[in-house]
Amino acid sequence: MSEGLFRRVLVIGTGLMGTSTALALHRSGAEVLLEDLDAGNLRVAVSLGAGTPFSGASPDPEPDLVVVGVPPAVLGNVVADALERFPTSPVTDVGSVKAAALADVERLAPDAVERYVGSHPMAGSEQSGPLAARADIFDGRAWAITPHPRSRDDAIAVVEQLARTCGAFPVRLSPSEHDEAVALVSHVPQVAASVVAGLLTTAAEGHLMLAGQGIRDVTRIAAGDPKLWTQILSANATPVARLLHEAASDLQRFALTLEKLEPEELRDALERGGTGVRRLPGKHGARQESFTSIPVLLQDQPGELARLFADVGGAGVNIEDVRMDHSPGTPAGLVELAVHDDAVPALLAALERHGWTVHG
Incomplete structure (x- = not known):
């Protein structure tokens, strides 16, 4: 492999993460081979331009890297x-739990385990499958690299280069450290979202008409694939259960x-919760910054969001974050544009100049 460049990569598994990885690698100019037992997923990934189907014959030369993106159970x-x-x-994976996978690899391939380096891109969606995949899904996101004591240095370097090639920044952890970390920042939130969303199943329809962005933010990830999350949580059961007991006590x-x-x-x-939120890193893993949110009324018609972004971009204002709150029963909603404090005057002037209504 040339310094910093992948020539050929094999991606096994064309779900959300595998296809997104393949798209990001293809974006970089690499030849990407795809393999999946699910012929339907494979066809979709190929149609999206993620790569070409792997024939099964050993390629010459072998891939610079094999990336495995299959469910935790296998x-x-x-x-x-x-x-x-x-x-x-070298072989890596993009699975959500590392210690269990490493234990299986050590048992099944003890003589080759030094070429295995686990990894886990900290990006994704409540949606699943190749149709939800995007080439830019990893841009600016953390990508955990989880070598074990026998991992070769060159294999670690290749997997870290994978993260950078896909637009992410590598963060090195041991497999057990990773599993403890994701239990807190990913797996417990999934359970909490599912529990809160479950309360909605018995709510009166009239009560749900009052639902705003708060409940949608809290429950969004509860729409994830229950079959996949059952496997993830089962594979990381001990640290997740411990944190859930702690949360239950709180x-x-x-x-x-x-x-x-x-x-x-x-x-x-409540203040302790606010303190915890402020500890979360901001963009690209940097210290979280404080932004001002400007709510703008948006009519529910084609092209309105694109027009808003174009007007703001034309004023030289960078949008740091976006939230949308739909208004039940009305053809409109609110878009909250988060910008740096010093960009607020320019943003307000641009909105007024182009006829947008600022709410509140």
Whole structure:
């Protein structure tokens, strides 16, 4: 492999993460080969321009890297098989849990495990399958690299280059550190979202008409694939269960505080949540910045969002984040544009100049 460049990469598994990885690699100019037992997913990935189907015959030369993107229940088996089929290629995966996969690979391919380096791009969607894949899904996102004690240095370097090639920044962790981290920042939030969303199943329809962006933010990821999440949570059960017990204790204390009507304790608990949010990193892993959100009324008609972005961009204002809040029963909604504080005057002037209504 030339310095910093992939010539040929094999991606096994053409779901959301595998196809997105393939699209990002194809964007960089690499030849991407695709393999999947699901013929339908493979056809979709090929039609999206992610790569070409792998014939099964050993390519010459072997791939610079094999990337495995299959469900957690079979991840270790497929990685071990790839190590056997391609005896000189480094192999990585894009799975959500690392320790369980490594244990399977060590058991099934002990003589080749030094070429395996686990990885996990911290990006995705509540949607699944290749149709949800995007070449830019990893841009500016963290990509965990999880070498084990026997991982070869050159294999680690290749996997870190994969992250950079796909637009992400590599973060090195041990497999167990990774699993502890994702239990907190990914798996427990998934469970919490599912629990809160489950409360909506018994709510009166009239009550749901009051639903705003808050409940949508909290429950969005609950729409994820239950079959896939059952595998993920089962593979990382111990750290997730421990954190859920901790969260349950906090919720119990919160409930008792409400029952006793103790405002100071209630405020302390809410402030602790705010402190936690402020600890989250901002864009590209940097320290989180404070932005000002400007709510703009948006009519529900084709091209309005594109026109808004064009007007803002034409004024030289960079939009740092966007949130949309739909208005039930009306053909309009609010778009919150988050910008740096010093960009607010220019943004407001551009909105007024182009006839946009700023709400509030």
